[in-house]
Amino acid sequence: MKHLTRFMLLSLLAAPLCAQSVSENRAYLRLGLANSQANLRAYLGGRAYSPIYEIGYDFKGPTEDVGFGLYASYLTAHGDPIKAHAYYSGFDGDGKPIYENDGLQQVLFAWRFGIDMRFRTPIQNLTGYAGASGTFFDGLRQTRATVQDYDYPDDPFMLDKGGYPEGKMKLGLRVGLEYRITKEWGVSLEGSLSSWLNRGTDNPLTDYFYKPVDGINPVKPAWISVSAQYRFNAWN
Numbered sequence: 001m002k003h004l005t006r007f008m009l010l011s012l013l014a015a016p017l018c019a020q021s022v023s024e025n026r027a028y029l030r031l032g033l034a035n036s037q038a039n040l041r042a043y044l045g046g047r048a049y050s051p052i053y054e055i056g057y058d059f060k061g062p063t064e065d066v067g068f069g070l071y072a073s074y075l076t077a078h079g080d081p082i083k084a085h086a087y088y089s090g091f092d093g094d095g096k097p098i099y100e101n102d103g104l105q106q107v108l109f110a111w112r113f114g115i116d117m118r119f120r121t122p123i124q125n126l127t128g129y130a131g132a133s134g135t136f137f138d139g140l141r142q143t144r145a146t147v148q149d150y151d152y153p154d155d156p157f158m159l160d161k162g163g164y165p166e167g168k169m170k171l172g173l174r175v176g177l178e179y180r181i182t183k184e185w186g187v188s189l190e191g192s193l194s195s196w197l198n199r200g201t202d203n204p205l206t207d208y209f210y211k212p213v214d215g216i217n218p219v220k221p222a223w224i225s226v227s228a229q230y231r232f233n234a235w236n
Helices: 002-015 039-043
Strands: 027-036 049-060 066-078 087-091 098-099 106-120 126-141 145-147 157-159 163-167 168-180 185-194 224-231
Touching: 027 039, 027 066, 027 185, 039 106, 039 224, 049 224, 066 126, 106 168, 126 185
Parallel strands: none
Antiparallel strands: 027 049, 027 224, 049 066, 066 106, 087 098, 106 126, 126 163, 126 168, 145 157, 168 185, 185 224
C-alpha cells in the first residue's frame, strides 16, 4: 500500500509539469493484470493478480497540450481459500490445528467508470493521466465457512454462500502512465484506489464484526495494474 501511495502522489505532483495532445486514434481497448494491495489481498486470501478490462475514448482539451478521457473498466478478482479467519477448534492427533469449515473463498467484481486529465511528459510517446472514478462493487462468497467472532472467540458463526452487492457508488481515483509503442499499440501502468466496505455500514458482511478484521471489514480496494493497449479510430 505504501508503494501505491507513493506512486500516485508522485504522478499527481508531476501532472502539472507535462501535457500531450491526443493522437488521432482516440478510442482504445486495454487488457491488464491488476496486482492487489493491502487488505484487498487479505480479502482474496493472499491472491495477488486479477484480470482487468477497459474501454475508453480520449478528447482534445482546451489546448493542444492538454486532453481528457472517459473510460469504463471491469475487474474480476477470484480469491484463494482463507484459513486466517476460520474458527480454530483445537488440535488433531498429530498436533496440527483443526479449523472448522475453513476455506472461506471470496470473489470481488468491480464495474468502474471515470474521467482522466491527460498530460505530456518530457519523454516522447509517454503520457501521464490522473482522474476520479466511480465504482460499483459486488462481493461474493463461493464457500460457506465458520468464522471466529473476534469479540466472542467461543461463539463462532457461519458465513453462508451468496453475494453482498454494494448498492451505492464508491468514489476513487487513479493515476498512470501510457507509452505508445506504435500509433495503435501501447502499454500502461497505473495505480488505483477506492472505498468499499467500512465499519458501521448495514452491509451483511460487516454486521458481525465490531472490530476491524483485515480483509473482511474494512476492505478498501487498491491495486497496481499493467495493461496492453490497442488504439483505433472509432468513427471510421
